Amino acid sequence: MREENRPSDAAEPGSQYVREHLANERTYLAYLRTTIALMTFGIAINRFSRFLEQSGRLGSNGFFGHTLVRTENLGIGMLVIGAVLLLWAALRYAQIRRQIEARDFRPHTRSIWIITGMVLVAALGGAGWLILS
Numbered sequence: 001m002r003e004e005n006r007p008s009d010a011a012e013p014g015s016q017y018v019r020e021h022l023a024n025e026r027t028y029l030a031y032l033r034t035t036i037a038l039m040t041f042g043i044a045i046n047r048f049s050r051f052l053e054q055s056g057r058l059g060s061n062g063f064f065g066h067t068l069v070r071t072e073n074l075g076i077g078m079l080v081i082g083a084v085l086l087l088w089a090a091l092r093y094a095q096i097r098r099q100i101e102a103r104d105f106r107p108h109t110r111s112i113w114i115i116t117g118m119v120l121v122a123a124l125g126g127a128g129w130l131i132l133s
Helices: 015-055 071-101 111-133
Strands: none
Touching: 015 071, 071 111
């Protein structure tokens, strides 16, 4: 290929436009990986809790000695959180795609604060559960 026929970033008017769409897709895929991990871990926790109940190592009331474990509910909760996050990520991807097409992208800081708050509440709840049990 001769030098003058080689494409360059400066010669392509839509190169930044394509990069924005690809960055949006990478962000969605990161959310997708996170939701798959959450849901898989939730299923594993749920199944392991059921195994402990059925093997007699965990009482059917969800107590192990005097410590409240009720881990099957934790597993179900992680599944629900993963599914909600997946739905939110798909909606957010579509919204950003429309904004990129219209060249009118505005970051949505409210969703960042909502997700941060949810994770913080879960972390504090988990820390409290570990400390009090």
